[in-house]
Amino acid sequence: DNRMVNHFIAEFKRKHKKDISENKRAVRRLRTACERAKRTLSSSTQASIEIDSLYEGIDFYTSITRARFEELNADLFRGTLDPVEKALRDAKLDKSQVHDIVLVGGSTRIPKIQKLLQDFFNGKELNKSINPDEAVAYGAAVQAAILSGDKSENVQDLLLLDVTPLSLGIETAGGVMTVLIKRNTTIPTKQTQTFT
Known part of the structure; x- marks a missing residue:
């Protein structure tokens, strides 16, 4: 704007x-x-x-x-692909392994953003069945159902994993950080390392 x-x-x-x-x-x-x-x-x-x-x-x-x-807004629109590429790298996925592309947020209605995404995913159709303004709320509702122990058919096949957003480590000799748990590791997790 x-x-x-x-x-x-x-x-x-x-x-x-x-x-x-x-x-x-x-x-x-x-x-x-x-x-x-x-x-x-x-x-x-x-x-x-x-x-x-x-x-x-x-x-x-x-x-x-x-x-x-x-x-x-050309530079801003091109920049929307950066988090997509980062998410794929973090998940260690190739774009050909993506089954559905769900648009989230009002700006995903902008035709240029849709075209950039579709081109990035080699012409794959974008999933427009979910209202972009409501997609996050749907995800939150699914998470709430899973956390509350809901056993209904709608959520029984879903698995949501929580991960550490940043690498966790300790400071060792010389002020260097030694990473114990790498970012994007599924949690809960446990890691032991002995230092002398």
Whole structure:
């Protein structure tokens, strides 16, 4: 949203020779319009922004295309693949071993992000059967059912493992850390090592 807001602040300055960036109310109204436009661009190729009396009585009417929105955010969109690659590395999986790609979070509705993911997974269809805004809640509900000992068919075949997010170790001679438990080790775990 920030990129689009900054884009339109610059456009307003070009058109009207006025800087609205210090006016919190004007920026807030512009941000709200940009959020609405971003959602529109998920299903349309163009979105309009119409704000009456945005700043000093000046109306601000403009539009943005999906292509321009993608251009403004290109580096951010490409960066979405970094955590995907890291998750695959951490799990020691090749992308061909992934059965389903479930999208989580509102930004996964952005067509460019969907295309980047689909291309990354060699054209594999994305699983859009779960609402991206609700996916985390579904996962939490499954975890709660497992923790509460639910034996129903819906959860009996599921296994959720907890892992250490960071490597754990102790400081040894010379201030060096000796790792005892590597990150992503399933917990609970036990590790013994003798130091002299």
